[in-house]
Amino acid sequence: MIFTVRQIGRGIVRHRYRSILVGLIGALTVLLLAVYAGNMDSTDRQLKRLPEVMKVQAKVSNLNGSLEEGMTIREDRVQAIRASEHAKDVVFTVRLRLGLGSFTPQEYEGNLIYYGAGMNAIGGVPGLRTEEITFLDGVDEGVLETAEKVCIMDASLMEREGLHLGDEVMLTSFCYRYEGRTYEIFLDLLGTDTYRIIGAMRIGEYEGNWVPADVIFPLDCVREAYHRQGVEFMADSGSFVVKDPFRLNECKEEMNAIGMLPVISRADFSYDGNALTIMDETFIRSAEALEENLALLKGMLPFVAAIIVFIGYLCSYLSVQGRREEYALLRSLGTGRGQSFCLFFGEMMFVAAAACLVGSLAAGWLFHTGAGVLCRSGAAFFAAFLAGTAAALFSLHRLSVMEMLTRKD
Amino acid sequence: MEKMIEAVNVSYIYQTKYQKTKALSEVSCSFERGKVYAITGKSGSGKSTFLSLLAGLDVPTEGTLSIEGQDIRKMDRDAYRLNRASVIYQAFHLFPLLTVMENVMFPMELQHVARKEAKVRAQEYLRQVDLPETLYKKMPGMISGGEQQRVAIARAMAAGGEILLADEPTGNLDSQNEQVIVDLLCKLAHEKNYAVIVVTHNEAVAAAADVVYGMKDGELSVVRE
Known part of the structure; x- marks a missing residue:
């Protein structure tokens, strides 16, 4: 366990450029997601508060x-x-x-x-x-x-x-x-x-x-x-x-x-x-404008979600796939599948968590996005990222270690 | 001498959705400690597949492969690779982001050897493969191919096993470095009592081996004993 944790830490440091790049892409994605979700949340709140602000x-x-x-x-x-x-x-x-x-x-x-x-x-x-x-x-x-x-x-x-x-x-x-x-x-x-x-x-x-x-x-x-x-x-x-x-x-x-x-x-x-x-004219005009905005934002939700999932998934998938030789070598040296999975997954989890944290802090600082929205955005990216990592690792499990290490290309 | 590894009618079939390919066909042979074995043959003849089975990275489709009498199917194959069998490759396959020293220490760390102790032992193994001390803190990318292969051998020794499997270990080396590596492999077998099994195209490597097997279309035959 201690060895695994230490190796995760070392892996992050050794692959720091890759980790930083992946982390930055992740942070940017979380930031964009938080801005989008924050916009939706703020419009929703404005709509809910409209009767208080604009009495009919x-x-x-x-x-x-x-x-x-x-x-x-x-x-x-x-x-x-x-x-x-x-x-x-x-x-x-x-x-x-x-x-x-x-x-x-x-x-x-x-x-x-x-x-x-x-x-x-x-x-x-x-x-x-x-x-x-x-x-x-x-x-x-x-x-x-x-x-x-x-x-x-x-x-x-x-x-x-x-x-x-x-x-x-x-x-x-x-x-x-x-x-x-x-x-x-x-x-x-x-x-x-x-x-x-x-x-x-x-x-x-x-x-x-x-x-x-x-x-x-x-x-x-x-x-x-x-x-x-x-x-x-x-x-x-x-x-x-x-x-x-x-x-x-x-x-x-x-x-x-x-x-x-x-x-x-x-x-x-x-x-x-x-x-x-x-x-009621002003109220109706304002409510309709807000509802239109909200509908537009909600309409974009499937696309935004797909993009986020795609970026999170692809980013982590490619990152792990890019280290298939290292994975094969670990396996060749006697590291079990479970331990190899833990080493890579732990490392990617740390990178994803750092990306979420940085992206959320940036969104909170720049756009004053609420904590709830930040948590939801971070969690969505985190889940997509880890799903990509897990998928990449499972696909590596299926490959022949010898084939990966004897490949001449 | 006692048989270290014994293969009896070992076959291996690659199976995809649409076809089956028999990569090994009823291979029977044995390997002893203290000897260098060479397996020669053309590309695609099944050499690497056989090496993969010997390394415990896969199991035979048919037949029995046993290590000191124990069926490899029933063994903890990860522990087998960790403690008893090491593989070296044509492309060296050192961890590119670890120093030479850290690469050699790595198998010992996997075995939970204390870092200080691992460092002392790693230095000893690196001395045994005649690697200059000035290279210990260098990254693999900064040293020559021959030096990298020596590091890979030191790493295999660090694992503390008694079986060394080598897949074209001199494939990427010039003739001078090739001889150094061949000598090292022979030294490990003859002085350290390793069972060294080398898959190779190289005739010079085969010539240095104690026993030579030939592999053709998945079938193994004795060339020289």
């Missing part, structure tokens, strides 16, 4: 797409979209008008001076960031997902009215009613209720088209107020992110079933929020 946003609009807020989105559609397995980050809002204290519709003048909004996530107020809200201890924006009678109030309004976090405030609210036929907008009383102030907001840069809300309520809290008053609940705007853009068609089918139609630009104006604008 869907916005509820009216049928001709001219309105994205100030609409009437039916409660059944709101609830169906909120419950959909294809939607995430769902945000629905409903707009209100408010006044402090209790007053009748006839007393609106001088009282109905504030704007309110019901929503299930902070994202419903364009430009408002969570850091711009000071919450009561133990409370966060998740409260908007509940139906609790709480509110987030504009900080300057609180200062003017002498209100503080945790205070209870009585508010009379009115909801909007859009008259489709005459395009008139009416306000209907929703009632008077007491709400606990759980947050104070100081919005920096409002990005919406409408007047920013002075008070924000949880969406379901507002819905319940509608129900108590016997008014049909209608959301004012809605949006969501498609959970899995690779299942976009399933999502669209479900939305169709819910009653959300694709935008038809020729349609008449209406306040009815019954259409969906899905911003």
Whole structure:
């Protein structure tokens, strides 16, 4: 065993030029394979990460797409979209008008001076960031997902009215009613209720088209107020992110079933929020380009694999065949077939391993190829190389030693 | 004298997919220690095939070949070549990337002789074949054909066997070197008690042999005894 190991080492040193040449060819092959496999891996990863990087946003609009807020989105559609397995980050809002204290519709003048909004996530107020809200201890924006009678109030309004976090405030609210036929907008009383102030907001840069809300309520809290008053609940705007853009068609089918139609630009104006604008063009273009690339790379795989196997196999095969005289001499001196095989195979295995290591390191250094890809590329070449070595040695086993050594050519 | 190697009705058939060729036909002969044997014959007459069988590189298709009474078929033929029989070739066949000294040490290393001991013994064998010490560290390619063949003989001696098989050992040498090699082979047989079997075309080599066999179309006959 020690003799075999020592002879393997000596063989590598003695045949160093041949070993270096074969090793370099091997390293170059592994490098090319790693670059190819790395390219495929990177494209695959890009494709898988595409939904995170390029979110597909869907916005509820009216049928001709001219309105994205100030609409009437039916409660059944709101609830169906909120419950959909294809939607995430769902945000629905409903707009209100408010006044402090209790007053009748006839007393609106001088009282109905504030704007309110019901929503299930902070994202419903364009430009408002969570850091711009000071919450009561133990409370966060998740409260908007509940139906609790709480509110987030504009900080300057609180200062003017002498209100503080945790205070209870009585508010009379009115909801909007859009008259489709005459395009008139009416306000209907929703009632008077007491709400606990759980947050104070100081919005920096409002990005919406409408007047920013002075008070924000949880969406379901507002819905319940509608129900108590016997008014049909209608959301004012809605949006969501498609959970899995690779299942976009399933999502669209479900939305169709819910009653959300694709935008038809020729349609008449209406306040009815019954259409969906899905911003999927960029995603689809990018996904298709990546898929095309990946398909092309995968299509080349059999050829690349064949070339790698061919180079690995041929390189080692020729290298061993070039030493047939040495093999025959070893056998003639009394080295058994097994030991001769071990001597040559061990030497070639070391050369192949060194080639894989050098090729992998070069690929990692030059192209930042991942460890998994390097391992797979190295293993493919290593296997092909050793298969070539084994085949060459088995073919030598079949030849007559005397014939190899007495050949005069 | 005791028979070292005995062949009884040895035949050898090369068989391919399409044809059979009888390379040896019922060869019977024996070889003793302390003698030089020459086997002469034309190319393709079966000389090298017979040498290959004697070296244990192959086994007879028919007949019996025994070494000191033991059938070669039942022997560990690798061990036989390692410890008892050595072959030298017309083309010398030294390891080109080993020095002269390392080439001679190689069979001893295969026999697990310690490196230091192998070196001492290799020097002794090289002295016995009259190779100048200045050549010990040279590569085979840097020395003459006659010197290379002497190294091959030293390597055969290093294996420590008692059978030396030679395939046209003077085929690549000039007449001066040829005589040196012939003398060496005779010395090994007569002084060191080797059984030396030489396959040759060369009449001078055959003339120096104690026994001469002729090989024709696979059949062996005694030319001179």
